[in-house]
Amino acid sequence: MVKRSLCFTRMIKNFLIGFILLTIVAIALLGFQGQRSQETAIEFFGDMKRQDKVKFQKPSSFFADGRAARPPVDGTIPMGYDIPGHPMQNSEVPKDDISSPLGEFSAGTDYLNTGKMGDQWGTGLPLPVTTELLQRGQKEFTIDCAVCHGATGQGNGITSKYGLLGIANYHQDKYRQMADGQIFNTITHGYNTMMAYGDKVTVKDRWAIIAYIRALQKSQDARLADVPEDQRAALEKEGKQENPPQPAQPPQTQTQTQPKQTR
Numbered sequence: 001m002v003k004r005s006l007c008f009t010r011m012i013k014n015f016l017i018g019f020i021l022l023t024i025v026a027i028a029l030l031g032f033q034g035q036r037s038q039e040t041a042i043e044f045f046g047d048m049k050r051q052d053k054v055k056f057q058k059p060s061s062f063f064a065d066g067r068a069a070r071p072p073v074d075g076t077i078p079m080g081y082d083i084p085g086h087p088m089q090n091s092e093v094p095k096d097d098i099s100s101p102l103g104e105f106s107a108g109t110d111y112l113n114t115g116k117m118g119d120q121w122g123t124g125l126p127l128p129v130t131t132e133l134l135q136r137g138q139k140e141f142t143i144d145c146a147v148c149h150g151a152t153g154q155g156n157g158i159t160s161k162y163g164l165l166g167i168a169n170y171h172q173d174k175y176r177q178m179a180d181g182q183i184f185n186t187i188t189h190g191y192n193t194m195m196a197y198g199d200k201v202t203v204k205d206r207w208a209i210i211a212y213i214r215a216l217q218k219s220q221d222a223r224l225a226d227v228p229e230d231q232r233a234a235l236e237k238e239g240k241q242e243n244p245p246q247p248a249q250p251p252q253t254q255t256q257t258q259p260k261q262t263r
């Protein structure tokens with residue numbers, strides 16, 4: 001009987017010691033409730049945010065080309081476009097109708113599709129230059145080009161603030177004199193650090209953008225000679241009214257290379 005009760009008290013004692021030890025361990029591990037900690041939380045199973053996945057615009061060793069983002073499968077067609085060279089392609093839409101939502105990507109070897117005449121760059125727009133064409137060009141330019149080349153084409157788009165160097169400033173003579181066909185080719189195939197837009201911008205839209213670039217260039221480099229003769233007098237008069245006579249300023253020689261900021 002005595003032996004039995006001794007055994008029982010020992011059991012209770014062991015249990016209590018075990019319980020206290022466990023409590024200490026539990027508090028040590030988990031801390032008091034409401035305590036803040038800078039330590040990383042203990043993860044018994046890995047959190048879902050840590051898993052094998054590819055991140056947007058990041059490299060990945062998973063694919064042979066090292067890119068995480070996958071280029072579209074060959075032959076992928078953006079919604080609303082036909083297959084280049086396909087018999088169904090825009091068959092109903094006249095070539096110079098830019099209002100059509102359908103457009104084509106380079107298909108032929110002619111000037112319209114390559115910007116080349118034989119083995120030379122051609123120049124001149126193969127589409128009628130209308131207000132619609134310029135508006136279309138402005139829209140497409142704003143979407144595809146302004147991030148780098150800037151809204152006025154001075155090469156000061158937002159990417160230039162983040163380290164992209166050497167973006168072409170369209171207001172340099174080099175680009176003023178560049179053949180339209182060469183610009184077309186640059187849009188289609190890219191140039192050095194500028195990527196190709198041939199698979200993103202349709203042929204018509206490329207020409208529309210070129211028309212708009214020419215308008216941008218003119219906007220910073222217009223001369224009185226560009227104004228129709230019968231309107232020059234009115235323009236000069238208007239200019240005089242807006243700028244009343246004032247003391248002479250030292251002549252500005254830089255106006256050509258530093259176009260006026262329009263914003």
Ligand code: HEC
Pocket residue numbers: 141144145146147148149159164165166167168183186187191192193194195197201209
């Ligand atoms: C990601 C930035 C970026 C975008 C977007 C971009 N460009 Fe460029 N572009 C450049 C850079 C950088 C250069 C200078 C390349 C060089 O001279 O090495 C350049 C050069 C050019 C040139 C001169 C090429 C030559 O032959 O010297 C033209 C013309 C041009 N871009 C037109 C466009 C048009 C049109 C678009 C829109 C469809 C466009 N760019 C979109 C970065 C860009």
